[in-house]
Amino acid sequence: LDVEVMEEARGRWDQLTKPLGSLGKLEEIGIRLAGIQGTVLPSVERRAVVVMCGDHGVTAEGVSAYPSAVTGLMMQNFSNGRAAVNVLARQMGADVHVVDIGSACEDDIPNIVREKVKPGTDNMAVGPAMTREEAVRALEVGMGFARKLSSEGVQVIALGEMGIGNTTPSSAIASVLTSHPLAELVGRGTGIEESVLPHKGHVIQRALEVNQPNPDDAVDVLAKVGGLEIAGLAGVVLGAASEGVAVLVDGVIAAAAALVAYRVEPKVGPYLFASHLSQEPAHRILLEAMELSPMLHLEMRLGEGTGAVLAMPLLQSATRLVQEMATFADLGL
Amino acid sequence: LDVEVMEEARGRWDQLTKPLGSLGKLEEIGIRLAGIQGTVLPSVERRAVVVMCGDHGVTAEGVSAYPSAVTGLMMQNFSNGRAAVNVLARQMGADVHVVDIGSACEDDIPNIVREKVKPGTDNMAVGPAMTREEAVRALEVGMGFARKLSSEGVQVIALGEMGIGNTTPSSAIASVLTSHPLAELVGRGTGIEESVLPHKGHVIQRALEVNQPNPDDAVDVLAKVGGLEIAGLAGVVLGAASEGVAVLVDGVIAAAAALVAYRVEPKVGPYLFASHLSQEPAHRILLEAMELSPMLHLEMRLGEGTGAVLAMPLLQSATRLVQEMATFADLGL
Numbered sequence: 001l002d003v004e005v006m007e008e009a010r011g012r013w014d015q016l017t018k019p020l021g022s023l024g025k026l027e028e029i030g031i032r033l034a035g036i037q038g039t040v041l042p043s044v045e046r047r048a049v050v051v052m053c054g055d056h057g058v059t060a061e062g063v064s065a066y067p068s069a070v071t072g073l074m075m076q077n078f079s080n081g082r083a084a085v086n087v088l089a090r091q092m093g094a095d096v097h098v099v100d101i102g103s104a105c106e107d108d109i110p111n112i113v114r115e116k117v118k119p120g121t122d123n124m125a126v127g128p129a130m131t132r133e134e135a136v137r138a139l140e141v142g143m144g145f146a147r148k149l150s151s152e153g154v155q156v157i158a159l160g161e162m163g164i165g166n167t168t169p170s171s172a173i174a175s176v177l178t179s180h181p182l183a184e185l186v187g188r189g190t191g192i193e194e195s196v197l198p199h200k201g202h203v204i205q206r207a208l209e210v211n212q213p214n215p216d217d218a219v220d221v222l223a224k225v226g227g228l229e230i231a232g233l234a235g236v237v238l239g240a241a242s243e244g245v246a247v248l249v250d251g252v253i254a255a256a257a258a259l260v261a262y263r264v265e266p267k268v269g270p271y272l273f274a275s276h277l278s279q280e281p282a283h284r285i286l287l288e289a290m291e292l293s294p295m296l297h298l299e300m301r302l303g304e305g306t307g308a309v310l311a312m313p314l315l316q317s318a319t320r321l322v323q324e325m326a327t328f329a330d331l332g333l
Numbered sequence: 334l335d336v337e338v339m340e341e342a343r344g345r346w347d348q349l350t351k352p353l354g355s356l357g358k359l360e361e362i363g364i365r366l367a368g369i370q371g372t373v374l375p376s377v378e379r380r381a382v383v384v385m386c387g388d389h390g391v392t393a394e395g396v397s398a399y400p401s402a403v404t405g406l407m408m409q410n411f412s413n414g415r416a417a418v419n420v421l422a423r424q425m426g427a428d429v430h431v432v433d434i435g436s437a438c439e440d441d442i443p444n445i446v447r448e449k450v451k452p453g454t455d456n457m458a459v460g461p462a463m464t465r466e467e468a469v470r471a472l473e474v475g476m477g478f479a480r481k482l483s484s485e486g487v488q489v490i491a492l493g494e495m496g497i498g499n500t501t502p503s504s505a506i507a508s509v510l511t512s513h514p515l516a517e518l519v520g521r522g523t524g525i526e527e528s529v530l531p532h533k534g535h536v537i538q539r540a541l542e543v544n545q546p547n548p549d550d551a552v553d554v555l556a557k558v559g560g561l562e563i564a565g566l567a568g569v570v571l572g573a574a575s576e577g578v579a580v581l582v583d584g585v586i587a588a589a590a591a592l593v594a595y596r597v598e599p600k601v602g603p604y605l606f607a608s609h610l611s612q613e614p615a616h617r618i619l620l621e622a623m624e625l626s627p628m629l630h631l632e633m634r635l636g637e638g639t640g641a642v643l644a645m646p647l648l649q650s651a652t653r654l655v656q657e658m659a660t661f662a663d664l665g666l
Contacts (some may be wrong), residue, residue, distance in 0.1 A: 017410055018417055023639075024612065024632030065352070073664050077350055082659035084351055091646065091653055150592035192353035207550070279357065297630055298647070299357030306356075313424065313646050314631070318422055326415035331406050 001270050009034035015327040028272050030318035044315045047094035049158035049305040050236055054229035055101030055120030056165035061203045063164040065191045072105030074162050079111045085304035092312045102228025106172030115141045117228050124207040128224040135223035135231050140236020150243035157240050159254035160305020161229045170256035172204045172225035174282040176215050177259055178289045185282040218263035233257035241268035248308035251278035255286035262290050276307030334368030334603050341406035342367035348660040363651035377648045380427035381482050382491035382638040383569055387435030387562035388453030389498035394536045397498040397523045403437030409494050412444045412663035418637035420452040425645045435561025448474045459605030461600050468564050470622040475568020484574035490573050492587035493638020494562045503589035505537045505558035507615040509548050511622045512594050521611040551596035574601040581641035584611035588619035595623050
């Protein structure tokens with residue numbers, strides 16, 4: 001980040017006609033965007049959401065309320081422009097990019113980018129979800145996609161995902177990378193019954209015991225107990241940060257992906273912006289591990305990037321306020 | 334509210350392609366807007382923010398970081414379209430209406446609606462801020478203004494205000510109407526020093542002892558320890574609710590006004606939507622007294638309606654999701 005420009009931006013915020021610091025997080029966002037873009041007048045007018053899709057072998061253990069086939073059905077829904085994230089992205093002026101990085105769906109669906117590393121992970125409860133090579137390939141897909149968006153002028157990317165079963169690997173990643181006990185990290189995902197929660201916890205426990213992921217090697221964690229869409233999003237974070245593109249983190253899956261990227265390369269930290277606080281318990285813990293504080297408290301748990309897209313106008317507000325507000329000097333003070 | 338339409342709306346949300354309830358507060362907002370407008374497809378395309386302006390005799394006690402003259406300067410800033418609320422309202426597609434209901438400013442500023450009940454309240458630390466008749470007149474100004482906006486097609490009104498010193502009467506109102514101790518309710522407002530806080534608390538304590546406002550008579554509280562802009566906003570709430578217009582509550586001053594209206598007429602409750610959670614400590618307590626839960630956590634403390642305007646896209650999202658998302662039947666499920 002450009003520290004000098006950030007100082008200049010802070011000085012400008014302090015001259016605007018409002019009590020010092022009274023715009024709270026919007027000021028912090030504006031100053032950070034200034035540092036990212038190297039200008040006191042940053043812009044987030046070019047916005048995109050990347051929805052990485054993948055399936056999960058661990059659904060064989062009965063950890064999800066829906067079957068894997070729903071991942072493909074939802075890709076069709078994205079393709080038709082009628083899922084929640086499409087509606088919100090239209091409202092917020094963001095392009096939607098859906099990437100099949102690892103779904104089990106074999107259909108050729110229009111408007112879906114095909115970058116399939118493999119058709120779903122293996123069951124992490126009995127062995128690694130994928131090989132290290134597969135994880136690295138998925139990371140590279142994400143990095144390449146972020147670089148492509150950057151070359152097209154995109155200034156902020158929201159992290160979205162679709163993958164039946166993917167709160168299970170997200171909680172597993174959170175457990176290894178934050179050292180919090182599983183009991184604090186396992187939630188109901190898309191809506192399993194309260195009574196299934198202990199089973200979901202046992203499955204994750206088994207995956208950790210079978211695979212012994214190394215907490216000091218985030219790529220090892222990603223490969224053994226992660227997911228292809230999670231790896232893809234971690235790659236998007238790495239690629240975006242390297243190109244000076246801001247990243248809006250969504251819910252628990254996107255936050256797990258962001259934390260993997262952050263552990264691989266801590267310099268991505270200042271490029272990350274939290275959006276909402278999900279109902280999934282691991283989410284808050286993952287955000288705290290990156291010192292991120294969510295702006296929206298909407299009790300959502302949908303994924304797809306919906307929470308991140310909802311936060312886009314707030315980033316835009318930060319850029320507009322510094323551009324358009326009068327200064328004290330303008331008022332003759 | 335139309336309970337049948339709300340049931341129908343709930344049924345429709347449950348058919349959308351997402352896990353049940355996974356859009357959290359947006360679903361609750363959508364269902365409530367349906368009940369308010371009497372249609373499963375409500376609209377918030379016509380939006381306005383009303384900024385009521387007033388001055389406060391209690392500033393003579395040294396409770397504010399700025400002199401009363403700043404109220405007039407900010408009215409000029411609103412008139413020029415260059416205050417924070419103007420910038421945000423332009424972004425969010427809302428009209429800004431600034432009403433001088435009680436400022437000490439004698440200038441005739443363009444674009445400001447003149448409905449001055451009197452040029453600032455009296456010092457509540459030595460006697461009532463205003464007479465009951467003046468409070469009722471200010472309430473009527475607000476009610477009339479809300480009805481006028483409704484007749485022009487406005488579907489949601491954000492509550493905004495400007496008035497140097499107005500966190501002091503807001504904390505006083507909160508103290509009387511919620512029975513919480515003053516120590517939990519007094520904050521730094523626009524930015525007084527931490528060391529001035531006890532003095533601000535003593536001044537409020539004195540105002541309560543001198544005036545003995547009756548907690549069971551919200552208009553008495555409003556007159557004795559309130560403000561003209563607070564009364565105006567309470568009137569806006571009463572007028573808006575009576576016309577079936579949704580109201581977005583802003584920070585601590587708007588919340589104090591909303592609670593006055595809620596105590597005068599509890600039926601306004603379902604028309605109220607919380608927007609952000611301010612840094613001012615009384616805000617959370619006032620919102621809880623109306624069972625409102627804020628959506629935005631931005632650590633703001635600016636007023637003007639800025640937080641309420643920032644929440645407008647979220648109401649719009651609720652209406653668009655129910656209009657545009659596919660149902661399970663559309664996906665063949």
